Amino acid sequence: MADSTGGPRSSDPDASRVRLQKVLSAAGVASRRVIEEYILSGRIEVNGQVVTELGTRVDPAVDHVSVDGVAVQLDTEKRYYMLNKPRGVVSSMRDEQGRPDLRTFTDALEDRVYNVGRLDAETSGLLVLTNDGELAHVLAHPSFGVEKTYIAKVRGKVTPQTLQRLKNGVDLDDGPIRADRARLLQAQGDAKHSIVELTLHSGRNRIVRRMLKAVGHPVVDLVRRQFGPLHLGTLASGRLRELSKAERGALLTLVRQAEAARARKD
Incomplete structure (x- = not known):
């Protein structure tokens, strides 16, 4: 949660708020000691504002944190996958006509995810699957220009x-x-x-x-x-993989920049 200036409220007693060092360490950014150095040197932003106080606390489910301008995924319940969709597969989680659909690739996943946008059945290639509704909206909506x-x-x-x-x-x-x-x-x-x-x-x-x-x-x-910033690379047709930390960072950074640009226009 942010204060009236958009920055974090370090004195918020809400139990969901955690020290920034602990959150970023859990996200795999670096050790807590290194993250403290990042904070003191002004390399970390929370909700768009540089923070330099070691006592800063954030809510991982709400606050946006970036390190050196790259967004960090804090909500560990969010999942991001890349699929190289083969030809002949419908971009749907359940096809009413009984054609092969995306369940072929997602049924084995522990988390329920959805496709971002669509590829027609005869088009193959990169399809993003996620349970992050906010990210899916930005990536799929043409007004954001992805x-x-x-x-x-x-x-x-x-x-x-x-x-x-x-x-x-x-x-x-x-x-x-x-x-x-x-x-x-x-x-x-x-x-x-x-x-x-x-x-x-x-x-x-x-x-x-x-x-x-x-x-x-x-x-x-x-x-x-x-x-967007994702490349299919050497991922074989019909293969699904979770995005790397760097790919998630690039994707979340793009989404936050697009949202900020849209807000400025509005």
């Missing part, structure tokens, strides 16, 4: 002019859309197919497929390789 990067194999030879058209914007049935970035990765020798990388922040249904079809290059295969 970027996603896709690799598409398309029909035909993609020209520089086509890439520029994608960046300038194309008109679709549900309104105009443009790619934040677009580049050609490979043009196959027979000119029958090209490999294109597209980055955009829209969450509209089947948007990449519709954009590429609109410029004359229907998609043959589509993979999402990146979601």
Whole structure:
């Protein structure tokens, strides 16, 4: 809980408030002694304010803490996973038509998690699963501008002019859309197919497929390789793994920055 200035209330008698050193040590940041040095040197922020008092207490379920500008996960009940979703799997926890769904990968987990956004059944790649509703909202809502990067194999030879058209914007049935970035990765020798990388922040249904079809290059295969700061890397198709501490920090930092930017606009 924060005081009227947004900072932590070190004198709050609430039993849920714990010394900052203990909380960050439990989060795996460093030993309590090292964290005390971080506090004294002004490297730690609580709710956006630098703290330098060793007696500072925080509520792990409410307060936002960062070290050197990187958010720290304090709520140990929150879980964050990355799935390399295979083709043919529906982005749903229960498909009414009986098609393969995400339960194939989540049934073995102790915690109940949900997918952040969707990938259509024929699109593979990076899907985030979490029980953190606040994070899921920011990542999925287009108003926060979280970027996603896709690799598409398309029909035909993609020209520089086509890439520029994608960046300038194309008109679709549900309104105009443009790619934040677009580049050609490979043009196959027979000119029958090209490999294109597209980055955009829209969450509209089947948007990449519709954009590429609109410029004359229907998609043959589509993979999402990146979601915000997360990269699919070498994670094999059909594999699920928990995010690393560094990945969680990067993701939480992005979410908090997006929320702060949105608050300033409002």
